[in-house]
Amino acid sequence: MIGALVATAFWAMLPAYVPNNAAVLAGGGRPIDGGREWRGARLLGDGKTWRGTAVGTLVGVCLALGLNALADPASAAVGVDLPTFALPAAFALAFGAMCGDIGASFLKRRSGRERGAAFPGLDQLDFVVGALGLAFVVDTDWALAVFTPRVLAVVLVMTPVLHVVTNVAAYALGVKNEPW
Ligand code: CTP
Ligand code: K
Ligand code: MG
Numbered sequence: 752m753i754g755a756l757v758a759t760a761f762w763a764m765l766p767a768y769v770p771n772n773a774a775v776l777a778g779g780g781r782p783i784d785g786g787r788e789w790r791g792a793r794l795l796g797d798g799k800t801w802r803g804t805a806v807g808t809l810v811g812v813c814l815a816l817g818l819n820a821l822a823d824p825a826s827a828a829v830g831v832d833l834p835t836f837a838l839p840a841a842f843a844l845a846f847g848a849m850c851g852d853i854g855a856s857f858l859k860r861r862s863g864r865e866r867g868a869a870f871p872g873l874d875q876l877d878f879v880v881g882a883l884g885l886a887f888v889v890d891t892d893w894a895l896a897v898f899t900p901r902v903l904a905v906v907l908v909m910t911p912v913l914h915v916v917t918n919v920a921a922y923a924l925g926v927k928n929e930p931w
Contacts, residue, residue, distance in 0.1 A: 753905075754829075754831075755829075755830075755831045756901055756902055756905045757905055757909065758829045758831045758833065759831060759833060759834070759897070759902050759905075760902050760905040760906045760909055761909065762818065762825070762833045762834070763833075763834055763897050763898065763902070763906075764844070764879075764882070764906055764910065765814060765815075765818060766811045766812070766814050766815035766818070766836060766841055766844040766845050766848075766882075767811065767844040767845065767847065767848040767878060767879065767882035767883075768848075768878075768910075768913065769807075769810055769811050769814050769845075770807035770808055770810060770811035770845045770846075770848045770849050770878075771807060771848060771849070771852055771878055772917065772921070773806055773807045773810035773811070774800075774803035774804065774806065774807035774849065774852075775803075775921065775926060775927055776926065777802055777803050777806035777807065777810075778798070778800050778802065778803035779800060779802060779803070780800050780801060780802040780803075781800060781801050781802075782795065782796065782797045782798075782799060782800055782801075783795055783799045783800060783801055783804065783853065784796070784799070789860075790861070792860040792861065792863065793860050793866075794857065794860065795853060795856045795857055795860065796856055796859075796860055796865075796866040797866055798856060798866045798867065799852075799853050799856050804849050804853070807845070807848075807849050808842070808845045808846045808849055809845075810845070811841070811844060811845025811846075811848065811849075812838070812841045812842055812845050814845075815836035815840075815841030815844065815845070816836070816838075816841065818833075818835070818836060819835045819836055822834070822835045834893075834896075834897045837890060837893065839889045839890050840886055840889065840890040840893050840894070842889070843882070843885040843886040843888070843889040843890060844882045844885070844886050845882075846885065847878075847881040847882040847883070847884060847885030847886060848878035848879075848881055848882040849878070849881070850881045850885065851877040851878040851879065851880050851881020851882060851884075852877050852878050852881065854877060854881065855870065855873045855874065855877035858870070858873065859873075867928055867929050869929070869931045871931075874914070874931050875910065875911035875914045875915070876907070876910065876911065879906060879907070879910050883898065883903075883906075886898075915931075918930055918931050
């Protein structure tokens with residue numbers, strides 16, 4: 752029972768998990784805020800770039816389309832009816848994840864945190880709020896069917912754990928500047 756919930760939660764959130772990691776690898780170039788400041792601090796900071804956002808979104812959408820092709824064999828393998836992603840839902844999960852992370856940077860700058868500073872709690876869940884929020888707006892029926900209260904509960908517990916593990920690993924591999 753819990754295994755089925757975890758499998759569904761992980762599968763359904765993969766298009767939201769991967770974009771931020773892809774952005775870390777692809778980031779650089781022009782910052783979204785163009786260097787602008789607001790109330791004595793950068794609007795977003797140099798860590799939020801057009802390229803990172805675009806590549807992250809694209810990678811998330813492509814991943815969702817790849818999962819669609821694997822949904823039948825994967826469902827058979829784990830014995831769970833895993834969902835597929837229509838293009839609007841795929842886009843909402845990927846772009847929503849990037850937007851949640853961008854919104855978190857806005858809040859970090861407003862609270863005096865420099866680029867790269869940790870904001871425990873926000874760091875682990877900003878992209879979940881963005882991804883699920885946009886998915887529920889863009890494809891409400893799909894989101895309600897996939898993200899039942901129990902799946903949502905698993906997402907909220909599982910995501911921070913996965914986030915910590917992947918970021919510590921990325922830091923250890925020298926891919927990321929901070930382990931959060
Ligand atoms: N990145 C990007 N565009 C994004 C998100 C991330 O280019 N929309 C890249 C940047 O190179 C960034 C790195 O991924 O430095 C790590 O992302 P993150 O930890 O979210 O950014 P920080 O540099 O820590 O900045 P902030 O304090 O604003 O979160
Ligand atoms: K972040
Ligand atoms: Mg960071």
